[in-house]
Amino acid sequence: MPHSPSGLHYRLATPADMAQIQALIDRSVRELQIHDYTSFQIDEALRTYLSLDTQLITDQTYFVVEDPTGAIIASGGWSPRKTLCGGDTSVSGSNHAAQRDSSLLDPVTDAAKIRAFYVHPDWARRGIGSRILELCEDAARAAGFTRFEMGATLTGVPLYARHGYIEIERLALPFSNGDSLAIVRMVKGK
Numbered sequence: 001m002p003h004s005p006s007g008l009h010y011r012l013a014t015p016a017d018m019a020q021i022q023a024l025i026d027r028s029v030r031e032l033q034i035h036d037y038t039s040f041q042i043d044e045a046l047r048t049y050l051s052l053d054t055q056l057i058t059d060q061t062y063f064v065v066e067d068p069t070g071a072i073i074a075s076g077g078w079s080p081r082k083t084l085c086g087g088d089t090s091v092s093g094s095n096h097a098a099q100r101d102s103s104l105l106d107p108v109t110d111a112a113k114i115r116a117f118y119v120h121p122d123w124a125r126r127g128i129g130s131r132i133l134e135l136c137e138d139a140a141r142a143a144g145f146t147r148f149e150m151g152a153t154l155t156g157v158p159l160y161a162r163h164g165y166i167e168i169e170r171l172a173l174p175f176s177n178g179d180s181l182a183i184v185r186m187v188k189g190k
Contacts, residue, residue, distance in 0.1 A: 004127040010135060013062040013075065015054075020072040021064065021118075022052050028118040036154035037181065044175045050153075051087030053116055055079070055102060061139065062116070063132050067123070074128045076117035078136035080105050080143060084113060085151035085183065086173075107144030111187060114150040114160075129159055147189030157184050164188050 013021065029042055029050050037045065056062035062077035082101035105112065114136055119129050137148060151171065152160050161167075165186040172180035 004131040005123075007068045008073075008128065009066040010063055010131065011066070012060050013057045013064045013077075015057060017064055017072060018052060018054065018057070021075050024072055024075060024120055025050060025052060025116075025118050028120060031121040032119070032124060033153060033155045041175075041179060041181055044177075044179065045173075045181045048175065049086045049173050049181055053083075053087045055081065055083075055088075056115060061136075063135055065128055065132065073120040073123045074118065074132060076129065076132040076136060077115050078140045078148075079113040079115050080107070080140075080145075081113065082110075084149070084185070085115060087116070105145075107146075110145075111147035111149035111189065112140035112143070112145035114148050117156060117159075130163065133160075133163055145189075147187065149185065149187045151183045152186050154182055154184065157186070160186050160188075 026046060029046055033042060053062075056077040056079060059079065059081070061079055063075065064072045065074040067073045082103050082105060086100060114133065117129055117132060140148065148165070150160065150165065151173075152165075157167070165188045168185045168187055171183050171185055173183060174180045
């Protein structure tokens with residue numbers, strides 16, 4: 001596995017980072033997920049499920065990675081809340097908003113949610129996502145969680161499988177036109 005390059009700065013995201021994070025999400029999804037989803041699915045996903053979830057920033061559970069110039073080149077987080085995946089955006093006619101549940105999980109009985117990983121295409125496959133995953137798991141463990149769960153995009157499945165996540169089921173997140181976004185529910189831990 002490649003090692004994360006030195007000179008990168010890992011920190012918690014702040015509201016001041018939101019514009020850079022949204023630009024990162026757009027570029028990452030459009031360039032790295034093109035082999036797993038159609039252009040239409042990518043456009044719709046960016047309007048709905050793959051938009052920024054500001055609750056993660058508010059909860060201080062979302063990490064960003066800055067390159068030596070200070071540009072945000074990756075992000076990812078975890079959540080103590082029930083929502084499996086998805087951003088703030090909801091689209092008229094979509095049931096996306098209904099799928100969000102911001103109630104808190106019980107660390108004793110529930111799995112922390114691993115959420116919203118994006119890497120700039122120029123920095124992909126250098127171990128940055130692995131390092132963010134490690135930071136997320138460590139932070140969730142410090143909050144009392146022993147299990148982890150996610151709704152991974154098809155593109156992300158190989159990364160998470162390398163880190164011990166097991167596929168539980170395949171889901172289809174619906175778009176208002178009847179198409180959907182395929183994701184994989186994955187788990188790790190006791």
